[in-house]
Amino acid sequence: MHEFRTRRKIEFSDTDMGGVVHFSRFFIFMETAEDEFLRQLGSSFWMQEGDVTVGWPKVEVTCNYLNSAHYGDELDIHMKVARKGTKSLTYEFTFHRGDEELAHGRTTSVCCASGPDGFHSIDIPEKLAQQIQQAPD
Amino acid sequence: MHEFRTRRKIEFSDTDMGGVVHFSRFFIFMETAEDEFLRQLGSSFWMQEGDVTVGWPKVEVTCNYLNSAHYGDELDIHMKVARKGTKSLTYEFTFHRGDEELAHGRTTSVCCASGPDGFHSIDIPEKLAQQIQQAPD
Amino acid sequence: MHEFRTRRKIEFSDTDMGGVVHFSRFFIFMETAEDEFLRQLGSSFWMQEGDVTVGWPKVEVTCNYLNSAHYGDELDIHMKVARKGTKSLTYEFTFHRGDEELAHGRTTSVCCASGPDGFHSIDIPEKLAQQIQQAPD
């Protein structure tokens, strides 16, 4: 799998006094799409495997805003795997309301496991690595 | 100690499209005041003591809204210990902008410690229990 | 209509370092359920009617927490109209994960319209008032 689509309705609490969705909320929308993608593959964004926690902290995120999103809007979110590394995944996201693009973003998450000294990066678990492909250019 | 005063400036992201502070933010303001109160006593809202985590999850919260708070406002927060139990503390909060009361609230937190089966309530640690008094009526 | 049911999946960003949903998030869940209820009746929580904005600011909210909610949980939210006034509506909410009750809350919203001097309370619009009934005791 190399892409994923989901939809999200804007809530009142997503907005700010400018009358539009606060820019930081788009990162929540991206993270939840990432989580839904991983759950569809039988995994998730943060998992307990015995004594070990395996999660995907972010190392780099970016978002560009083209048009405002409003309370009640339904956003179509498209996500693709822009880069598949040994230990990390970079996703690209676009946000549309109907035909209009509102924003696009990019996040890089590193697969990490908890150990006695805190979190450290690990190779993406084999089963998951086989399920996820890098999107064609 | 039975009361505590602090001050908080309203941020842009505290607001919603109604042009005022979102009602849920007052609970964040209360929690942070509670934390500052406990830190002043050398404790805090969530602490690691060896292998054990001691924290104060909430069991009941309420807030009444009288007037709106706006971006840039400086809120004067007054907190008092309305009830001191063996395992719990109930705080009452008022929020003022100058002489005008904007809101008042109440939260009850139970002292809990982590164990092999999750969190369970414990007596308030003795040192802290000695430092905190119930406010006079 | 005097009650409404909805469902919500807990997101990673709903949690705090205690490993559970932050208590303040339940108020967001309540507000979104209130909004979905009003939308089902052809209204919404915040509306533009010509030059006038009609909305439902909250005047009193409360929540009791019985059990923790976790990342990935699906919460069943039940909402009923506990009191229908001329200008206000009080809703009661329960949150369940399967058979287990996690929390229950109560919010009172006042119907307000924008005017030259800011927001003021108004009677609930007649059509909406006819559609909403107080739940039987």
Place this chain on the structure above:
Amino acid sequence: MHEFRTRRKIEFSDTDMGGVVHFSRFFIFMETAEDEFLRQLGSSFWMQEGDVTVGWPKVEVTCNYLNSAHYGDELDIHMKVARKGTKSLTYEFTFHRGDEELAHGRTTSVCCASGPDGFHSIDIPEKLAQQIQQAPD
């Protein structure tokens, strides 16, 4: 003025179940620093000037995460004006806990004014444009 320093204490509600500050919170920290910078110059991030609202919506934001921030940490935030355009300002931010860099970010805000057809970009008001300089490379 071409740079600004501020400090922020991490609150419990800034954290997620990973035990660290949620990555999206750094954008709130950046926005609040931007606001404090503008307020120091007698302006602010969102202002009413007669009938017109002048604000600074963001068009591009990015953040890189090097080390985790924790509940109770005091973050030293340094912000500089990386690029001063006719209508926009690009800021760069670094976040330190003591000597350790935790994150660095970049946001671009466009000066906008409300009109009959919504917000549109405008030249930075002359007085403010004179007060703000681009930081030396």
